[in-house]
Amino acid sequence: IKCNVYPTDASETRTVAFVHPDLGIGGAERLVVDAAVGLQTLGHKIVVYTSHHDPTHCFEETRNGLLKIKVFGDFFPRSIMGRFHILFATMRGVYLALAIVLTQQRYDVLFVDQLSSPIPILRLCGSRIIFYCHFPDLALSGRRDGLKRVYRVLFDAVEEWTTLMAHDILVNSHFTAGVFKSTFRNARGVSPQVLHPCINTAAYDTAPLVEQETELSRTVRGHVTLVSINRFERKKNIALALHAFGLLKDKMAQLHQGGGKGGCAGPAFGDVRLVIAGGYDGRVR
Known part of the structure; x- marks a missing residue:
C-alpha cells in the first residue's frame, strides 16, 4: 500500500x-x-x-x-x-x-x-x-x-x-x-x-479437531453447499442470498431439462444446500 x-x-x-x-x-x-x-x-x-x-x-x-x-x-x-x-x-x-x-x-x-x-x-x-x-x-x-x-x-x-x-x-x-x-x-x-x-x-497451524457428528455436518454431507456468513442485521441484506438461491433453482431446472447444450449431468437442485449463519447483536434494531 x-x-x-x-x-x-x-x-x-x-x-x-x-x-x-x-x-x-x-x-x-x-x-x-x-x-x-x-x-x-x-x-x-x-x-x-x-x-x-x-x-x-x-x-x-x-x-x-x-x-x-x-x-x-x-x-x-x-x-x-x-x-x-x-x-x-x-x-x-x-x-x-x-x-x-x-x-x-x-x-x-x-x-x-x-x-x-x-x-x-x-x-x-x-x-x-x-x-x-x-x-x-x-x-x-x-x-x-x-x-x-x-x-x-x-x-x-x-x-x-x-x-x-x-x-x-x-x-x-x-x-x-x-x-x-x-x-x-x-x-x-x-x-x-x-x-x-x-x-x-495461527488458527491453521494446529491439527483440526476430530470431526463430530452435528446437525450441520449431517445437513451438508454429500451436498453442494453454499454458505452466507453475516451478522443478522437488515443492512447485510441476507434476503439477497435467498433470492439468488431461488434463481439457482430455476437455472438448474432449465439445464437438467436440456435447456443448455446437451443438457447437464451435474447435481440436481435437491442436492444443493444454502447455509445462512452469523451472530446477532441485541443492541441492533
Missing part, C-alpha cells in the same frame, strides 16, 4: 492509533484487531480508541490485555426509539475525536475505521490519517421518504466531505472501490487502494 506512512527504515518504531466506533464482534472489528496486533508484533506502539467496548461481547485480544483499549463517549445512546442512528453515531465519533485531540498524545498515524466523522477534528493532531471504508453508509441507508430524505441529505454530505479529508483511503475490495467512486460524486481523481482484510494464520 503506497500511503507514504511507513518509515524508510523498517526498524523505526512508530506510534499508531486505531479509531473504531464500536469494538464488538464483526468483520470490521476483526480487521482492526488483526491489523493492530500485527503492527504491535512488529514493534510499533499501538492504541485502539473506541466509543463502545463490552468485555463480554468482543474479541479476546481486546480484553486480555494484549491491546491497549481506550473508550470515550459510551454514554451516548445508539438511537432514540430505533431512530436517528446516524445522528448519534456522528456525535459519538466527534466526541471520540475531541477526546483524542484534547487529552491524548500525538501519533504518527491514525487509522480511522468505518466512521469518517472524526477525521476533520483528528486532522488537528498533525498525524497522517488513513481511512478504511468498508462500504459507504450513503449506499446503505435504505428508503428515503419524507423527513428522512431531508435528514439524510445533511449526513450524506458530511460523510462525503469527511471521508475525502483523509490523507489515504483504503477499501476492502475492488467492488467497494467501484461503489465508492459511484457514490461520492466529488471524489473525482481519488482512487482508493484495495486492502483485503487479513486472516490470522
Whole structure:
C-alpha cells in the first residue's frame, strides 16, 4: 500500500492509533484487531480508541490485555426509539475525536475505521490519517421518504466531505472501490487502494479437531453447499442470498431439462444446500 506512512527504515518504531466506533464482534472489528496486533508484533506502539467496548461481547485480544483499549463517549445512546442512528453515531465519533485531540498524545498515524466523522477534528493532531471504508453508509441507508430524505441529505454530505479529508483511503475490495467512486460524486481523481482484510494464520497451524457428528455436518454431507456468513442485521441484506438461491433453482431446472447444450449431468437442485449463519447483536434494531 503506497500511503507514504511507513518509515524508510523498517526498524523505526512508530506510534499508531486505531479509531473504531464500536469494538464488538464483526468483520470490521476483526480487521482492526488483526491489523493492530500485527503492527504491535512488529514493534510499533499501538492504541485502539473506541466509543463502545463490552468485555463480554468482543474479541479476546481486546480484553486480555494484549491491546491497549481506550473508550470515550459510551454514554451516548445508539438511537432514540430505533431512530436517528446516524445522528448519534456522528456525535459519538466527534466526541471520540475531541477526546483524542484534547487529552491524548500525538501519533504518527491514525487509522480511522468505518466512521469518517472524526477525521476533520483528528486532522488537528498533525498525524497522517488513513481511512478504511468498508462500504459507504450513503449506499446503505435504505428508503428515503419524507423527513428522512431531508435528514439524510445533511449526513450524506458530511460523510462525503469527511471521508475525502483523509490523507489515504483504503477499501476492502475492488467492488467497494467501484461503489465508492459511484457514490461520492466529488471524489473525482481519488482512487482508493484495495486492502483485503487479513486472516490470522495461527488458527491453521494446529491439527483440526476430530470431526463430530452435528446437525450441520449431517445437513451438508454429500451436498453442494453454499454458505452466507453475516451478522443478522437488515443492512447485510441476507434476503439477497435467498433470492439468488431461488434463481439457482430455476437455472438448474432449465439445464437438467436440456435447456443448455446437451443438457447437464451435474447435481440436481435437491442436492444443493444454502447455509445462512452469523451472530446477532441485541443492541441492533
